[in-house]
Amino acid sequence: MRKIGIAGLAVLLLVMLSGCGGEIPASGDMDMQTRQEAQAENTQRQITISCAGDCTLGTDVSFGGRTLPVEAEAQGNDYSWFFRNVKPIFASDDLTIVNMEGTLTTGGSREDKTFAFRGDPAYVNxxxxxxxxxxxxxxxHSRDYGEISFTDTKKYLEEAGITWFENLNTAVKEVKGVKVGLIGLYALNGTAESNLPKAMEQVKQEGAELIVVQVHWGVEGSTVPEQSQIALAHAAVDAGADLVIGHHPHVMQGIEEYRGRMIVYSMGNFCFGGNQNPRDKDTMIYQQTFTLRDGKVQDKLDYVVYPCSISSESNRNNYQPTPAEGSEKERIQKKIQQLSDEVGTLTVKFAQDQETGEAANPMEEDASPEQKDSMIL
Structure with missing residues (x-):
């Protein structure tokens, strides 16, 4: 197994794909069916996917001050304002996925919990x-105002053309001719382990060629993943996941490479209406370009991590995530590096605890430069 090449997170290796990787003989050298098969085997497709963290597009009724709805009004309800600074990244990819942590509804009754989030349905914009x-x-938080709030949220997302997925409500979204399987697991109630194989089977039966698994797990405020997270992430990759993305701690956790696939244990907050001034405003955008050949995802790792802040202002949260620059960018880069090194140490212990003859340990060897193209931007 291999440690994440976070050294590769420091240098961008621009690898230009050289085409179909072989010549197909002239028509006289093979029959039509053989030529078509040869062409299919050499067909190469690429798709770029970006992932970001917790988006709470609303507030709790107990919050005062400059909440996200107040900020929206201050911006003249110009909904493009919120993602303005990160849209160039999202608009340049083929698919952007975030964790929608809250509800879009005007109905329902508040659940009896510490924080319950609700936003105007117009915030889907x-x-x-x-x-x-x-x-x-x-x-x-997807049912903070009862089941009706979950139903309403799904309705407004669908009307806006946004694909949603949750537990065994999996989705397969075709993007650039690639069928992308989308799985969202909720690990805090112990159902993720049993739902994982069922969800995998569902998207595979629908023809998914590339599978992204997003998991709600871990401990709030912890920058270190639990061993249960590592176990579930590895199980997801073993079952066929091509990318695993985590949420819930509200802070970043490290990145790991496992069996040629990437795991981001926690993305942190992003456009987060759940706190007007969190102590930790660091976040990131993870973006990966997948290469598929003959319908299968290749092991080549081509990814970029963009260090960001959840706010464009340093002294408060204005709900406008913004790429970091200068010394702040360097600081967050080093932080992600350190968090990823910690994950590497944990996976060694995890492998030892499992006492498997075949250690599931991504630290044993590093990927070669020609197999890795990655950087924190």
Whole structure:
């Protein structure tokens, strides 16, 4: 197994794909069926996917001050304002996915919980104008105003053309001719492990060629993943996931490479109406370009991590995620590096605890430069 090449996160290796990788003989050298098969085997497709963290497009009724709805009014309800600084990244990809942590509804009754989030249904335009095409609803806030709030949220997302997925409500979205399987698992109630194989089978039966698994897991405020997270992430890759993305801690956790696939344990907050001034405003955008040949995802890792802040102002949260620059960018880069190194140490312990003869340990060797194209921007 291999440690994540976070060294590769420091240098961008621009690898230009050289085409179909072989010449197809002239028509006289093979029959039509053989030529078609040879062409199909050499057909190469690429798709770029971006992932970001928790988006709470609303507020709790107990909050005062400059909440997200107040900010929206201050911006003249220009919903494009919120993702304005990150839209160039999202608009340049083929699919953007975030964790939609809250509800879009005017109905329902508040659940008896510490925080319950609700936003105006019009806030779905924050996503559409920000070039977000899919959301996971597998989290502990998707029913904050009862089942009707979950139903309403799904309705407004669908009307806006945004794909949603949650637990066994999986989705397969065709993008650039690639069928992308989308799975969202909720691990906080112990159902993720049993739902994983069922969800995998569902998207595979629908023809998914590339599978993204997003998981709500871990401990709030913890920058270190639990061993249960590592176990579930590895199980997802073993079952066929091509990318695993985590949410819930509201802070970033490290990145790991496991068996030629990437795991981002926690993305942190993003456009987060759940806190007007969190101590930790660091976040990131993870973007990966997948190469498929003959309908299968190749092991080549071509990814970029963009260090960001959840706010364009340093002294408060104005709900406008913004790419970091200068010394702040360097600081967040180093932070992601350190968090990823910690994951590497944890996976060694995890492998030892499992006492498997075949250690599931991504630290044993690093990927070669020609197999890795990655950088924190």
């Amino acid at each position: 924050i996503l559409t104008k920000g070039s977000v095409e899919a959301v996971t609803l597998a989290n502990n």
